[in-house]
Amino acid sequence: NKRIRILDVPVDMVNNEQAMEIFKGLMERPGCDLIVTPNSEIVLNATRDEELKMLIEEAGLIIPDGIGLVYASKIVGEPLRERVTGVDFLNSILAYLEETGKSVYLLGSKPANEERPSVAALAGENMQIKYPKLKIAGTHDGYFKKHQEAELVREINESGADFLCAALGAPKQEKFIYEHRQEFTNIRAGIGVGGSLDVWAG
């Protein structure tokens, strides 16, 4: 697997199939790996945000997201051959989790209100329509305070989830996974999915 650098920020040269091979490897080894899907804006932000730069450097998988990075890769002389879209990749992950009987924890987006359940709960229901055997270990909204994080990590651990989907907006979601990676007892990998739970919730 080849890792190139754009503005000195690393990016993996992978198509969807190669990304899934790396992903499966991460799911098979102990410890929580972070998967990041930087777009041009994140790459630019990483040049002036040390924690963001470091977490990308240490990520188990760095999938370039967005056409901007495809152009940038041509300028640095190592063109990315294919775009992996976040939507396709998340679908491939959910299909893999369903097939292998592994479970996902959905964290983030708006809490429940008088009219509807939380976005994460609705997203989970819709994921199970598309992937009927998918195990949703638990859900939690994305509006918590710093002092509530230890309790949240405990809930995620107690759910027994193998994989974490965090929809807190970038780079908050990546920082959450990175900062707590050593506290997760069962989570093998986590990914920031931005507004995807809203899309799944419909």
Ligand code: UDP
């Ligand atoms: N979000 C959250 N907690 C926060 C801020 C945002 O759960 O403190 C959720 C928000 O409800 C939305 C998702 O994060 O579902 C993505 O937010 P946004 O569109 O701002 O981020 P981006 O897609 O630009 O990463």
